[in-house]
Amino acid sequence: MRPTVFLVLALPAALVAQTAPAPAPFKARPVPNGPVKVGPARGTVVVVGGGAMGPEIYKAFIDAAGGPDAIILDVPNAGGADTVSRNTGQPWRNAGARNVVVLFTKDRKIADSDSFTAIIQKAGGVWFEGGRQFHLVQDYGGTKTERAIMDMLDRGGVVGGSSAGASILGDFMVRGAPSNDNTIMDYPGYEIGFGYLRNVGIDQHVVARSRLPDLADSIITRYPDMLGISEDEGTAWIIRGDTGRIIGRNKAFVYNGKDATDADAPFLTLYPGDRYDLSARRTINRVADRSPVKSELVNSLFDKYIAPGSGGATVLVAQSGDVFVDRAFGIPAQLRYMPRTTLPQFPLGDITRVFTELCAQTPSIERGSSGGQDSTARARSGPPPSPLQRCVTRLSTPVGAHRTVAADSQVVQSSVDELYRFALGLDVPKTWPTADYAKGWTSDTYKGVTRLAAYATADGKRAAFVRIPDRHATIIILTNDASADARGMSERLLDQLLSHQ
Numbered sequence: 001m002r003p004t005v006f007l008v009l010a011l012p013a014a015l016v017a018q019t020a021p022a023p024a025p026f027k028a029r030p031v032p033n034g035p036v037k038v039g040p041a042r043g044t045v046v047v048v049g050g051g052a053m054g055p056e057i058y059k060a061f062i063d064a065a066g067g068p069d070a071i072i073l074d075v076p077n078a079g080g081a082d083t084v085s086r087n088t089g090q091p092w093r094n095a096g097a098r099n100v101v102v103l104f105t106k107d108r109k110i111a112d113s114d115s116f117t118a119i120i121q122k123a124g125g126v127w128f129e130g131g132r133q134f135h136l137v138q139d140y141g142g143t144k145t146e147r148a149i150m151d152m153l154d155r156g157g158v159v160g161g162s163s164a165g166a167s168i169l170g171d172f173m174v175r176g177a178p179s180n181d182n183t184i185m186d187y188p189g190y191e192i193g194f195g196y197l198r199n200v201g202i203d204q205h206v207v208a209r210s211r212l213p214d215l216a217d218s219i220i221t222r223y224p225d226m227l228g229i230s231e232d233e234g235t236a237w238i239i240r241g242d243t244g245r246i247i248g249r250n251k252a253f254v255y256n257g258k259d260a261t262d263a264d265a266p267f268l269t270l271y272p273g274d275r276y277d278l279s280a281r282r283t284i285n286r287v288a289d290r291s292p293v294k295s296e297l298v299n300s301l302f303d304k305y306i307a308p309g310s311g312g313a314t315v316l317v318a319q320s321g322d323v324f325v326d327r328a329f330g331i332p333a334q335l336r337y338m339p340r341t342t343l344p345q346f347p348l349g350d351i352t353r354v355f356t357e358l359c360a361q362t363p364s365i366e367r368g369s370s371g372g373q374d375s376t377a378r379a380r381s382g383p384p385p386s387p388l389q390r391c392v393t394r395l396s397t398p399v400g401a402h403r404t405v406a407a408d409s410q411v412v413q414s415s416v417d418e419l420y421r422f423a424l425g426l427d428v429p430k431t432w433p434t435a436d437y438a439k440g441w442t443s444d445t446y447k448g449v450t451r452l453a454a455y456a457t458a459d460g461k462r463a464a465f466v467r468i469p470d471r472h473a474t475i476i477i478l479t480n481d482a483s484a485d486a487r488g489m490s491e492r493l494l495d496q497l498l499s500h501q
Helices: 013-019 055-065 090-094 114-122 133-140 144-154 214-220 295-306 349-361 370-380 387-399 416-426 486-499
Strands: 005-009 044-048 071-075 099-105 125-128 158-162 170-172 197-204 227-231 235-240 243-248 252-255 268-270 275-277 282-285 313-319 322-329 412-414 442-446 449-455 463-468 473-479
Touching: 044 055, 044 197, 044 227, 055 071, 055 090, 055 125, 055 158, 055 235, 055 243, 071 114, 099 114, 114 144, 144 158, 197 214, 214 227, 214 252, 227 235, 227 243, 295 313, 295 322, 295 486, 313 416, 313 486, 322 416, 349 387, 349 412, 349 449, 349 463, 387 416, 416 463, 416 473, 449 486, 463 486, 473 486
Parallel strands: 005 099, 044 158, 071 099, 071 125, 125 158, 170 197, 197 227
Antiparallel strands: 044 235, 227 252, 235 243, 243 275, 252 268, 275 282, 313 322, 313 473, 442 449, 449 463, 463 473
16 A cells, blocks of 8 residues: 655744734625535535544545545644644545645645645545644634635535544634634634635534534524534535535434524534535434434334333444434433433443443454543542443443443443444444454344344343444433333334335
């Protein structure tokens, strides 16, 4: 394989501070005439909410850049370091990109030079890493580098980023304060992003870090004409023109749209497979509307859990990246609008064996993402973590799970949203490279397909985690009802899913 190419030009931070301009107050860029009003007329913008990304996001970006042989520029400046790690750009190589160039300078004079921007003329994609977005403004704002990246997008290329690299993509730069305090939503003078999406403000990590109210409380009220969008970790908006498609591991959200918001919430929730018109500010179509699993069936199975005292239930049905069903029944509202399919957690009973089998086979998983770090920090805030908790933390890292825990040394607690992250990880052999993914599951043939199933009890009660690997299909049911026929309910859902193949 070809090595990652580094184009690295840097000056000491003290000199950079002298050359950085004073940012201007926010003012939305003019909207051009014609049908495209928010996104690029020809190119693609990829907005990721931070955390671990799945192969579907890497593939979408590489395809939009022109394929594996396209030049992809990886920009790590948001990290704030004065030097570049030799590992920068490696995830893109691992995903199949053959020509990765690390684009980096902290010298604005160099960023404003023709020699530095020459490589951008040849590139198919530019990716902004995470960190703090004000570094990107200080290093590249108003330079030829910023303009050259916009020109590349206008030629039909792709610009994307994760975390801070997502927020820089909008016209308005959320959490732009020039400090390590990322709780300040609107900082005077650091409000202007690079504007690849016009009159849009972008937030990130919104479920993982319980940030869902922030856009509504601090930005939309102050800028009532602005469109706010956000996405959780491992989740992406793929935007071409004004059409955004959601892919990935969790949910995305819209503020100040024209559709009705979620009940008792200031935003509209979108799911992987949904499409949204950012100019009209309306949903184009919902994956649930073309779901082979009908809402009438779901309601008939779970409506009884709406009653007080039932303990509640949650259910998720997904296939090939589309989340057809992700619903909660009888779950009370959670703090900070957290999804009721993410919180609260349910004890998994015998489904814990899925985790213990992975744990036994993956003793050397390393920490490396915010998911693992957050879980470890949580465990350290109380009693020392059990061996199972330490392993659950390690297993969570590559899929970006944050809240799955071992409440004691024997039973794991999780949610349908977090278990779906693990299901997607199990679809990719290199997620946990040393593991046999079949262990911990009961394997049989159901309606002509191989079914891998785990239930909370030996007789299939209370909770079910079912996968059809050949169809990339997942069904997850979690309840606190000891009498719930989880196996039977999962089969009713699976019957409808398979009947439309």
